[in-house]
């Protein structure tokens with residue numbers, strides 16, 4: 045099984061409250077914040093690695109994961125691709141592009157061009173990027189390819205090397221189960237990190253992965269060494285012949301208004317009830 | 328002048344309340360630009376749901392009966408065909424809207440502004456405000472394509488009220504899509520609860536990792552939830568640990584709520600959690616660590632062990 049996993053670099057999402065907006069309101073500045081792999085992509089990479097390994101044989105690779113990042117061709121984007129390679133992906137692609145010149149449509153078009161070249165069985169990607177929070181590119185990519193989209197996958201099971209997959213997806217009101225015939229695009233939910241979320245027909249079905257708290261697996265020392273030798277193909281938007289007309293135009297950015305009022309530390313339950321009942325009048 | 332099509336969201340043959348939020352946004356767009364709006368009821372039971380939606384002042388209500396469970400591929404071509412006659416398509420930014428509308432947009436060559444929190448129509452030109460970076464930046468965005476597709480944040484657009492009158496109902500043809508044959512719907516487990524819906528409740532009581540077990544959610548959190556007539560929510564850590572079902576997650580990847588009162592119990596207040604609740608009117612934190620980041624947004628903070636404080640709070644609420 046060959047899986048394409050798009051990974052984006054984003055300004056450290058854990059410190060997003062430190063972002064600033066330029067004086068003219070035209071741009072967001074993340075100065076002082078580290079570039080990190082979009083955590084939603086990290087989850088999808090974890091799913092893709094589980095689909096292409098035998099976890100009972102020291103994670104022996106039985107398939108191929110190709111990473112693709114669209115972003116400035118600099119040390120940060122390269123470092124993030126290397127991070128994914130160190131976790132186990134086989135090779136990377138870096139398409140040079142500036143964030144301000146991209147939107148979900150262009151990203152979907154670039155990914156389509158790469159899919160056309162690479163012919164993967166699946167694209168597994170983050171449902172959103174932690175900066176734009178749009179939740180659009182994966183579904184648009186699927187439509188451009190004429191493939192199905194399975195958003196918010198929490199469990200994935202295949203017995204025929206990804207040709208068909210049974211997927212549970214999270215909804216607002218419960219969980220739906222679908223059977224998908226590939227090739228397909230999948231996005232993942234938080235629960236894809238659970239110990240038994242992925243069954244690939246190679247790793248024994250009863251295998252339980254180590255519990256992951258926040259993101260995907262860490263790279264091993266060996267993985268980090270191997271990643272240094274793995275290839276990263278570099279290309280430009282022009283090489284892929286993609287139309288770079290943006291569908292969206294941002295005219296202004298603002299920080300959210302500061303919260304009004306202080307935090308009142310109450311002494312005990314009685315004071316809390318009194319405040320909620322008589323001051324805030326919410327109960 | 329923008330003519331708007333609202334894509335209704337159905338659950339078991341009834342329009343979900345998310346639809347009324349989408350109607351509110353559609354009305355703002357239509358009124359602000361001198362246009363009008365229609366509603367599309369699509370899915371299993373669309374006919375009956377269409378009748379429910381005739382009282383909101385739409386020019387007409389379109390219906391497309393598609394039996395069986397929802398998949399994006401089964402609906403998108405029909406929505407896109409209906410959407411050809413409109414300038415703007417609107418749905419709620421629920422798991423349904425965020426799944427379906429981008430596919431429709433791709434079919435129409437339209438840009439998508441997702442999860443918008445406000446509509447602007449100054450001078451008749453449309454733009455939208457949307458939270459980005461987990462609610463730490465707000466961007467104003469215009470869509471440059473001929474057609475525009477937007478999904479709206481339910482907590483920012485109140486439910487439209489019925490305004491009387493009766494929009495005519497019109498049946499539309501179902502369009503097929505080869506991609507639909509690739510997805511077979513096997514089933515859905517819908518979570519039933521007597522409690523108010525998390526996205527619609529006036530009061531939300533949420534628990535975090537500190538609860539330590541599903542049993543403690545039942546014995547400590549649920550009695551307070553019910554004493555307050557509240558909805559129950561949770562942090563990702565609590566959902567991941569299986570203490571409660573994933574659809575109760577509040578935050579960047581869960582639901583965004585803005586109730587009158589939000590009570591965070593044993594929740595630290597990570598940036599991704601705050602993204603889903605900091606718009607609440609009054610925020611209470613019960614936490615044994617007074618330095619927990621939830622203090623950045625809490626109006627009232629009780630520094631206490633939840634296992635003692637919450638049962639006492641429940642008793643006190645019952646006496647009110």
Ligand SMILES: Cc1cc2nc3c(=O)[nH]c(=O)nc-3n(C[C@H](O)[C@H](O)[C@H](O)COP(=O)(O)OP(=O)(O)OC[C@H]3O[C@@H](n4cnc5c(N)ncnc54)[C@H](O)[C@@H]3O)c2cc1C
Nearest residue numbers: 535536537562563564578579580581593594595599615633
């Ligand atoms: C991409 C991404 C998306 C995410 N999306 C979400 C999301 O949508 N929603 C979300 O919630 N999280 C989300 N997270 C996870 C988030 O970063 C935190 O890990 C999570 O919110 C922590 O949950 P918690 O507050 O319950 O647990 P903790 O951070 O462990 O906090 C537990 C709190 O309980 C307190 N406590 C412990 N014992 C007691 C006691 N006996 N009495 C009182 N207080 C006590 C502690 O002081 C602490 O403050 C996301 C993370 C990532 C990377």
